[in-house]
Amino acid sequence: MQDRAEETRKVVLKAAAHLFFEQGYAATSISDISERSGRTSGAIYFHYTNKEHLALAVVNAHFATWPAMIAHHEAASEPALAKLVRLSFTVARAFRDDVLVRAGARLWAERRSIAVEMPPPFVDWIATVEGMLDRACAEGDLAPHAEPSRDAPTLVAAFFGLHTVSDALDDRVLIEDRLANFWLLLLPGLQADPAPQALLARARRPLPANA
Incomplete structure (x- = not known):
């Protein structure tokens, strides 16, 4: 279960990074990230709370x-x-x-x-x-x-x-x-x-x- 959760976090983070880089923060939505990552919006919110914290996770990964x-x-x-x-x-x-x-x-x-x-x-x-x-x-x-x-x-x-x-x-x-x-x-x-x-x-x- 923990491995699956970690994999979801990585997939979502990578999808968000691609979209934030390509489109910028304001033009990227959680729905966009959900579609790109193949994970539900609920799963994204579970792991990252909101778009701001997902952006911070990308910056911290940087x-x-x-x-x-x-x-x-x-x-x-x-x-x-x-x-x-x-x-x-x-x-x-x-x-x-x-x-x-x-x-x-x-x-x-x-x-x-x-x-x-x-x-x-x-x-x-x-x-x-x-x-x-x-x-x-x-x-x-x-x-x-x-x-x-x-x-x-x-x-x-x-x-x-x-x-x-x-x-x-x-x-x-x-x-x-x-x-x-x-x-x-x-x-x-x-x-x-x-x-x-x-x-x-x-x-x-x-x-x-x-x-």
């Missing part, structure tokens, strides 16, 4: 994507700056390909029309980037003028600004190429011994699951 992904990259046996660049490409692919991630981002952008408190964005990303820059500095790979606490918020802002532009121009189809250009611009100012092309050649390859 945020839950990142800790394991970050931990996997941080555990890799490569320099911290390479880990940071590789992580950025993994995150970019998730925003392009993962409907829960994309739906969570859209719902957070529409948060003022949703009567539920959403978790704050960006704070954890800034802390993660600052930590990686600190380790790059300790490894001697960061330029002397770089300051992790100053530069981390700027990198995060620029990264997500790049996503906004890519989403508007080409639905993120070209996000990896745009991100490569982003790093080609920034790495010469971050690396102690600038070699952006070499770092990018390694970091654009996805990290193996067992790395």
